[in-house]
Amino acid sequence: MHFWEIPPQRPPSEAYSLLFRATRNCPWGRCEFCGNYRGPKFAIRSLQEVKQDIEAAKAAADSMLEWAERIGSADRIGLVARTNGMPWLVDGVVKHVFIGDADSPIMKTKDLVEILDFLHETFPKLERVTTYARAKTLLRKSPEDLKILRQAGLTRLHVGLESGDDDVLEYVHKGTTADEMIRSGLKVVEAGFELSEYVMPGLGGRERWRQHVRGTAMVLNRIHPHFIRLRTLNLGMVPGVPLSEKNRRGEFSTETLEGLVTEVRALIEALDVTSELIVSDFALNYYLLDIDGRLPEERERMLRTLDGALPMARQKDEDTAAARKRWDAEEG
Numbered sequence: 001m002h003f004w005e006i007p008p009q010r011p012p013s014e015a016y017s018l019l020f021r022a023t024r025n026c027p028w029g030r031c032e033f034c035g036n037y038r039g040p041k042f043a044i045r046s047l048q049e050v051k052q053d054i055e056a057a058k059a060a061a062d063s064m065l066e067w068a069e070r071i072g073s074a075d076r077i078g079l080v081a082r083t084n085g086m087p088w089l090v091d092g093v094v095k096h097v098f099i100g101d102a103d104s105p106i107m108k109t110k111d112l113v114e115i116l117d118f119l120h121e122t123f124p125k126l127e128r129v130t131t132y133a134r135a136k137t138l139l140r141k142s143p144e145d146l147k148i149l150r151q152a153g154l155t156r157l158h159v160g161l162e163s164g165d166d167d168v169l170e171y172v173h174k175g176t177t178a179d180e181m182i183r184s185g186l187k188v189v190e191a192g193f194e195l196s197e198y199v200m201p202g203l204g205g206r207e208r209w210r211q212h213v214r215g216t217a218m219v220l221n222r223i224h225p226h227f228i229r230l231r232t233l234n235l236g237m238v239p240g241v242p243l244s245e246k247n248r249r250g251e252f253s254t255e256t257l258e259g260l261v262t263e264v265r266a267l268i269e270a271l272d273v274t275s276e277l278i279v280s281d282f283a284l285n286y287y288l289l290d291i292d293g294r295l296p297e298e299r300e301r302m303l304r305t306l307d308g309a310l311p312m313a314r315q316k317d318e319d320t321a322a323a324r325k326r327w328d329a330e331e332g
């Protein structure tokens with residue numbers, strides 16, 4: 001058996017990527033909506049450890065290829081690998097790699113380059129290598145360092161914008177301002193990276209949703225990222241995080257489903273980004289799952305889909321409120 005450390009989180013779009021960890025956890029760890037990596041301390045792994053992990057994955061890939069040949073299924077290696085828990089061995093080769101955890105570019109540039117070189121040597125058919133990155137860290141990197149990383153084969157950065165409104169960003173302790181989000185985004189696009197910006201519908205709560213939408217559209221309209229991904233705030237999934245506590249104390253009101261659909265509709269109307277792909281691929285996006293598309297070409301279709309989702313969302317909100325009332329009556 002071959003073992004290596006894998007990150008506890010990955011973007012939905014990396015479901016078929018080979019996963020490695022160059023760091024552990026998040027160097028910031030203070031965003032009030034985030035339940036990921038809470039507790040454990042941030043650490044940069046040694047190059048030797050990471051390289052051993054890459055070698056272990058290569059050995060696992062070779063064993064799977066041998067096995068598929070032995071059972072006469074070499075021509076269906078992708079299927080054999082997938083059914084044996086290795087979805088990243090697409091067509092028998094590794095094409096996509098995701099490097100965790102929350103902020104790999106915080107490593108020294110030369111160390112990350114050494115990992116990238118080793119990855120490309122080990123898996124020569126590699127087409128895409130991606131990682132999460134904090135906007136603040138990207139701002140600290142020099143333009144030359146970013147270009148070096150891009151040339152070494154890091155192709156795409158996944159950045160958590162969450163909101164483009166300074167009040168919202170401050171309220172949730174994101175540790176980055178809208179202006180820093182814009183400058184870091186422009187910088188990485190300029191360095192040649194593909195950029196995925198993650199937006200969090202619901203993060204302004206019912207109190208700040210309008211400014212959340214306005215600010216977010218303003219930042220995205222400045223950056224023109226390649227991908228805009230929606231990842232709805234879901235406090236139910238992460239009990240104990242500070243925003244959840246604020247919600248319990250009545251200081252923060254989570255959006256209704258109708259409110260979420262209305263918010264995303266307003267965002268799509270306000271976006272002025274050309275030929276960018278909006279992706280709603282997060283499993284907990286409720287009624288926002290069918291709105292992937294390009295702007296401006298597909299704006300009307302996306303808005304129609306959201307209009308169609310509104311009555312269902314409203315009904316679901318009413319059902320939830322009624323169920324809660326019944327529950328309270330029975331408890332009380």
Ligand code: SF4
Nearest residue numbers: 026029030031034102
């Ligand atoms: S930077 Fe990302 S991983 Fe770190 S606390 Fe914030 S949302 Fe969570």
